[in-house]
Amino acid sequence: xxxxxxxxxxxxxxxxxxxxxxxxxxxxxxxxxxxxxxxxxxxxxxxxxxxxxxxxxxxxxxxxxxxxxxxxxxxxxxxxxxxxxxxxxxxxxxxxxxxxxxxxxxxxxxxxxxxxxxxxxxxxxxxxxxxxxxxxxxxxxxxxxxxxxxxxxxxxxxxxxxxxxxxxxxxxxxxxxxxxxxxxxxxxxxxxxxxxxxxxxxxxxxxxxxxxxxxxxxxxxxxxxxxxxxxxxxxxxxxxxxxxxxxxxxxxxxxxxxxxxxxxxxxxxxxxxxxxxxxxxxxxxxxxxxxxxxxxxxxxxxxxxxxxxxxxxxxx
Numbered sequence: 246x247x248x249x250x251x252x253x254x255x256x257x258x259x260x261x262x263x264x265x266x267x268x269x270x271x272x273x274x275x276x277x278x279x280x281x282x283x284x285x286x287x288x289x290x291x292x293x294x295x296x297x298x299x300x301x302x303x304x305x306x307x308x309x310x311x312x313x314x315x316x317x318x319x320x321x322x323x324x325x326x327x328x329x330x331x332x333x334x335x336x337x338x339x340x341x342x343x344x345x346x347x348x349x350x351x352x353x354x355x356x357x358x359x360x361x362x363x364x365x366x367x368x369x370x371x372x373x374x375x376x377x378x379x380x381x382x383x384x385x386x387x388x389x390x391x392x393x394x395x396x397x398x399x400x401x402x403x404x405x406x407x408x409x410x411x412x413x414x415x416x417x418x419x420x421x422x423x424x425x426x427x428x429x430x431x432x433x434x435x436x437x438x439x440x441x442x443x444x445x446x447x448x449x450x451x452x453x454x455x456x457x458x459x460x461x462x463x464x465x466x467x468x469x470x471x472x473x474x475x476x477x478x479x480x481x482x483x484x485x486x487x488x489x490x491x492x493x494x495x496x497x498x499x500x501x502x503x504x505x506x507x508x509x510x511x512x513x514x515x516x517x518x519x520x521x522x523x524x525x526x527x528x529x530x531x532x533x534x535x536x537x538x539x540x541x542x543x544x545x546x547x548x549x550x551x552x553x554x555x556x557x558x559x560x561x
Contacts, residue, residue: 253423261429265436266322268461273314281307325439330389330431344377366423384513386418386427394422413480413488420479426472469510470526497528
């Protein structure tokens with residue numbers, strides 16, 4: 246149970262989005278420079294006269310290109326980021342479609358528990374609460390505002406975790422919503438998608454981002470790792486540190502490989518190696534952070550799931 250003295254950490258969205266759009270502008274400058282050098286070399290191959298004729302045109306074209314980089318790229322990053330973030334969110338969003346989400350009725354105990362904890366955090370009612378067919382223990386939150394938040398858990402989480410553990414996972418996702426980290430991540434992923442939407446293949450998009458906007462990619466990964474500690478702490482306060490730690494212990498002892506696709510950054514459990522290229526901090530680091538918290542007096546290793554205390558079954 247939360248109390249009036251507990252203050253949920255608030256992480257503003259603007260700094261992350263501005264860093265990403267600035268990184269995109271730098272990447273566009275880099276791309277424009279390479280194109281200018283390449284065009285100049287091709288013109289020079291035709292001889293001094295060809296270079297003399299082409300030079301004014303090249304400077305004019307790339308001068309206009311530089312104006313677009315300074316004004317157009319940041320503006321498209323901001324507006325396109327919101328648009329692509331919104332398209333990925335919600336009941337009809339791409340995330341729900343790709344994962345085949347099934348939404349809980351309002352009367353389902355998981356939906357009721359989620360709404361009760363959202364109220365404890367001072368959040369508006371969660372707009373969409375659902376589950377998707379996957380054997381691993383996982384969950385995620387998406388949405389560009391707290392009013393359109395979507396929280397989903399995997400079938401594996403519902404079937405393998407105890408009720409207390411599942412509540413801790415739901416509270417973790419609500420922690421992302423309450424701290425603005427859900428909106429930050431959704432918006433940031435939208436910016437990234439907006440800047441590479443014209444590249445049809447996911448692998449090509451990823452390659453282009455690492456070539457032209459490596460600083461933006463590193464910032465997104467850093468933020469993705471840092472936000473997990475905040476959500477873990479909120480979950481521990483809202484439910485129980487024992488429950489949150491026991492989920493992480495179960496993940497550490499499990500055999501499931503962490504996710505490595507583009508959805509990894511929004512998932513509860515994903516890549517967590519001790520690396521600046523990881524989407525999540527190591528599970529051991531998350532557990533130790535919970536144990537070290539002044540408000541979390543852990544004196545014993547928490548018990549793992551008691552199979553007699555299974556969470557509510559999925560509908561249908």
